[in-house]
Amino acid sequence: MSHDLLLTESVSRAVGDLEHAFPDRVSLEADGSGGAVITVGGFALGARWAPATADLAFHVPFNYPWAAIYPYYLISGSWSNVPASPALQRVNWRGRDVVQISLRHNGWTPQIDTALGCVRQVIRWLRQVP
């Protein structure tokens, strides 16, 4: 599916990276400004989470990569167990009860950092959260 008319070139490239890394697991909703809300489905999170599988969603703004991605959201049917961490908050986002992940890239480097890297790192953190 082509999103070229709806997304900035950089956001479209980010979508392409994610689709390459996670085939058939990426969906998006254009935000009307050149950015998009992207969801990558089906991450196994580990036994500390219930349910143990969830989708990861985040907004890639029109000015990406000059603006970092923040925050992230975990979407599942209903959460019965979420690890206790200051970075995790249950919130209502876009009409759904989700888990917000407040991890910020304080050293974000637009020339290097990518949305795919964000997903890799956030998923690793979620699997290791004590």
Place this chain on the structure above:
Amino acid sequence: MTARVPADVAAKRRLEIFVNNRPVFFLADTATGAEIKARADIPHAFHLYGPAGEPIEDHERVRLHEGEHFTAISGHDVS
């Protein structure tokens, strides 16, 4: 006397991988995480992930395959 390797032959021996979509060339088929970041001009403090999303530590030596995509990302903090 050392035989000179023609440029086109040398080029074929190069192994091309991608780090954050940038092409990076290696003459060996293994490299450490630190070597991959250095060759790609990625700051040392960045974290490196392999083609399947597996974290690669600086000291860790991995086998490289033509066309593989690696991902580097700056660190994050609880905010």
